[in-house]
Amino acid sequence: MDSPRLLLDAHLDISMNAMEFNRDQRSTLETIRRTELITPDDGLPHRQRNTVCFPELRRGRFGIIVATQIARYAPRFHNLPGWRSPEQAWAHTQGQLAYYRAMEECGELVQLRTAAQLEAHAALWQNASAEEAAKLPIGYLLSLEGADSILSWRHLEKSRADGLIALGPVHYGPGIYGHGTDDAGPLPAKGRELLTEMERLGLILDVTHLCDESFWDALGHFHGAVWASHHNCRALANWNRQLADDQIKALIDRGAVIGMAFDAIMMVHGWAHRRSQPQDFGLKIEKICEHIDHICQLAGNARHVGIGSDLDGGFGTEQTPMDLDSIADLARLSPLLAARGYSAADIEGILSGNFLRFLREHLG
Numbered sequence: 180m181d182s183p184r185l186l187l188d189a190h191l192d193i194s195m196n197a198m199e200f201n202r203d204q205r206s207t208l209e210t211i212r213r214t215e216l217i218t219p220d221d222g223l224p225h226r227q228r229n230t231v232c233f234p235e236l237r238r239g240r241f242g243i244i245v246a247t248q249i250a251r252y253a254p255r256f257h258n259l260p261g262w263r264s265p266e267q268a269w270a271h272t273q274g275q276l277a278y279y280r281a282m283e284e285c286g287e288l289v290q291l292r293t294a295a296q297l298e299a300h301a302a303l304w305q306n307a308s309a310e311e312a313a314k315l316p317i318g319y320l321l322s323l324e325g326a327d328s329i330l331s332w333r334h335l336e337k338s339r340a341d342g343l344i345a346l347g348p349v350h351y352g353p354g355i356y357g358h359g360t361d362d363a364g365p366l367p368a369k370g371r372e373l374l375t376e377m378e379r380l381g382l383i384l385d386v387t388h389l390c391d392e393s394f395w396d397a398l399g400h401f402h403g404a405v406w407a408s409h410h411n412c413r414a415l416a417n418w419n420r421q422l423a424d425d426q427i428k429a430l431i432d433r434g435a436v437i438g439m440a441f442d443a444i445m446m447v448h449g450w451a452h453r454r455s456q457p458q459d460f461g462l463k464i465e466k467i468c469e470h471i472d473h474i475c476q477l478a479g480n481a482r483h484v485g486i487g488s489d490l491d492g493g494f495g496t497e498q499t500p501m502d503l504d505s506i507a508d509l510a511r512l513s514p515l516l517a518a519r520g521y522s523a524a525d526i527e528g529i530l531s532g533n534f535l536r537f538l539r540e541h542l543g
């Protein structure tokens with residue numbers, strides 16, 4: 180069957196790749212890989228293995244993406260990289276925003292803030308031929324992964340005014356506003372205050388990266404819209420980074436959509452970071468269909484799952500399915516899901532329609 184004409188990716192770190200890994204997102208994959216040949220060795224195993232850039236997003240018909248700002252606060256002796264002060268983290272996210280603005284100015288990106296803008300942009304892509312799609316701007320919605328950079332509620336208000344639509348309070352390890360992946364603990368008072376302010380400003384709560392205890396605290400304290408932008412199933416990849424079944428059920432009850440990530444470490448049991456290879460697991464794109472199935476079985480329908488590929492989240496083809504060289508290869512999901520008996524309407528929902536419906540309901 181034909182792939183839908185519009186795909187939506189709910190989690191890409193476009194600015195991080197541009198600003199920290201020095202990738203001009205307008206270049207082809209080949210150009211980015213080739214120019215990284217002359218980059219001094221910076222110890223990043225994903226060098227020359229990137230799978231995301233604007234031309235490939237267009238080829239894969241990813242006409243709408245959720246694009247992040249991300250910066251961690253890491254006091255001295257922290258075992259994760261990060262800024263020594265929240266003020267530096269704030270400044271870093273503002274630089275990332277400046278990159279998105281520059282890409283808007285040259286017509287590569289267009290920011291989507293309202294349901295009406297989303298609707299119009301979706302229609303543009305749904306009606307475009309492949310030739311036309313190659314020239315269309317990519318619509319992006321702004322999100323923040325980890326809230327360490329939010330210095331005050333005034334800064335949160337400024338971010339909202341800049342078009343921020345979703346926020347994940349934490350990333351890996353401990354954060355100012357809660358406990359993230361591989362960490363443990365309840366939501367602190369500051370985290371609860373953050374949720375109150377987010378609710379006041381109409382921001383979506385992204386539960387991805389919340390540790391289990393903070394996850395349940397957050398769901399209890401927050402009454403607005405909730406999603407999990409890039410988050411697979413713990414039943415199929417046993418690590419706290421993934422969602423346990425009771426968490427998936429609670430998210431379904433809240434009307435959430437869960438974005439499927441294509442980071443190998445989140446797709447299979449027993450991946451050893453920087454040691455395992457996709458070949459060790461015979462890992463292919465099709466594996467994600469098991470995660471999709473798992474959520475659909477828990478929901479009793481196919482309305483709560485989408486794509487949140489995370490394909491530029493600090494890894495490349497050394498940590499993706501063997502049959503994925505570019506994000507455009509996700510077009511293969513259509514026939515894979517059809518072969519499992521998913522209807523055309525279900526497939527369209529998974530590839531874009533479910534997140535579109537969610538955003539239509541929750542954007543002003």
Ligand SMILES: [Zn+2]
Pocket residue numbers: 324388409489492
């Ligand atoms: Zn992440």
